Amino acid sequence: MDNTTPLSLLVRETRYEADGVVSVCFVDPTGADLPKWKAGAHLEITLPSGLVRQYSLWSNPDDPQHYRVGVLREDRGRGGSKEIHDTGLVGRTLTVNGPRNRFELVDAPRYIFIAGGIGVTPLVPMLSRVARSDANPEWSFHYGGRSRRSMAFTGVLERLAQSGRGGTVNFVAEDSDGILDLRGILSAADGETAIYCCGPGGLITAVEKLCEELGLPGLHVERFGAAPVDESVASAENTTFEVELSTTGTTVSVGPDESILECVRSIVPGVPASCEEGFCGTCEVRILAGQAEHRDQILTQAEQDANETMFICVSRAKSPRLVLDL
Ligand code: FES
Numbered sequence: 001m002d003n004t005t006p007l008s009l010l011v012r013e014t015r016y017e018a019d020g021v022v023s024v025c026f027v028d029p030t031g032a033d034l035p036k037w038k039a040g041a042h043l044e045i046t047l048p049s050g051l052v053r054q055y056s057l058w059s060n061p062d063d064p065q066h067y068r069v070g071v072l073r074e075d076r077g078r079g080g081s082k083e084i085h086d087t088g089l090v091g092r093t094l095t096v097n098g099p100r101n102r103f104e105l106v107d108a109p110r111y112i113f114i115a116g117g118i119g120v121t122p123l124v125p126m127l128s129r130v131a132r133s134d135a136n137p138e139w140s141f142h143y144g145g146r147s148r149r150s151m152a153f154t155g156v157l158e159r160l161a162q163s164g165r166g167g168t169v170n171f172v173a174e175d176s177d178g179i180l181d182l183r184g185i186l187s188a189a190d191g192e193t194a195i196y197c198c199g200p201g202g203l204i205t206a207v208e209k210l211c212e213e214l215g216l217p218g219l220h221v222e223r224f225g226a227a228p229v230d231e232s233v234a235s236a237e238n239t240t241f242e243v244e245l246s247t248t249g250t251t252v253s254v255g256p257d258e259s260i261l262e263c264v265r266s267i268v269p270g271v272p273a274s275c276e277e278g279f280c281g282t283c284e285v286r287i288l289a290g291q292a293e294h295r296d297q298i299l300t301q302a303e304q305d306a307n308e309t310m311f312i313c314v315s316r317a318k319s320p321r322l323v324l325d326l
Pocket of ligand 1: 272273274275276277278280281282283284296311313314
């Protein structure tokens with residue numbers, strides 16, 4: 001269950017976990033327990049500059065006092081990770097939304113985890129649950145990174161492998177070992193295997209294609225970046241449509257070159273958004289009337305068809321008018 005009440009949390013500690021990867025630990029300033037969460041969840045953090053960014057939790061969901069997120073410094077990113085790495089955050093209180101979970105762990109007799117780079121973060125608490133499960137599922141964990149020094153949480157993963165009841169961790173550093181043998185890894189899967197993959201878009205696309213080719217239905221992915229552009233969507237002609245904001249009744253016109261988010265923000269500044277590319281989920285809004293044209297990378301086909309929510313940074317309208325819960 002996602003927590004929907006914004007939290008004011010104190011940054012208790014920051015710590016380097018690997019080259020370019022820092023872990024940020026949050027606590028409640030009063031010492032109270034934090035809302036519960038499950039493996040795969042993330043926090044949405046408002047940074048001192050006002051940037052809103054999402055980071056996955058890697059700590060133990062059974063620890064009610066601490067949230068820990070892992071943040072890779074991305075010098076060519078949009079500034080959030082650099083701010084976290086370069087700002088003295090310890091002792092500051094930040095607004096945090098969540099934990100929210102769009103990457104839940106399902107019960108399965110077998111698991112394969114595939115991590116690329118900082119995509120390892122949400123998979124750490126997943127392995128913690130699986131390795132300690134009384135159901136004793138089979139599992140293997142495959143983690144690829146640029147170099148061993150850049151790979152975070154390897155010690156935690158090794159300890160989980162040793163403390164669990166069977167299962168292997170496989171670290172593949174590109175500079176010494178090459179890249180993950182995805183076909184070899186997935187050839188061990190069957191129709192009941194839950195496959196969890198998190199990392200860069202290229203890794204996820206490769207795993208998606210192989211799972212399709214091998215007829216493996218149990219793939220769950222979380223992207224840390226936008227997927228390759230779907231040309232049929234990219235070349236589709238955008239039309240003008242209207243959006244009504246239900247709380248004020250105000251109507252705004254969204255032109256072919258504008259996003260709903262941009263237009264709504266001209267009336268209601270501060271509507272939350274993070275990636276602005278349709279993969280993080282921050283800008284989700286309930287649809288009260290009208291038909292959305294979904295262009296995000298989050299909703300399943302069934303969720304798109306249900307037309308209950310949409311991501312207003314990228315999605316548009318099929319109907320001439322949308323009424324949104326804003
Ligand atoms: S801001 Fe990330 S999905 Fe819209």
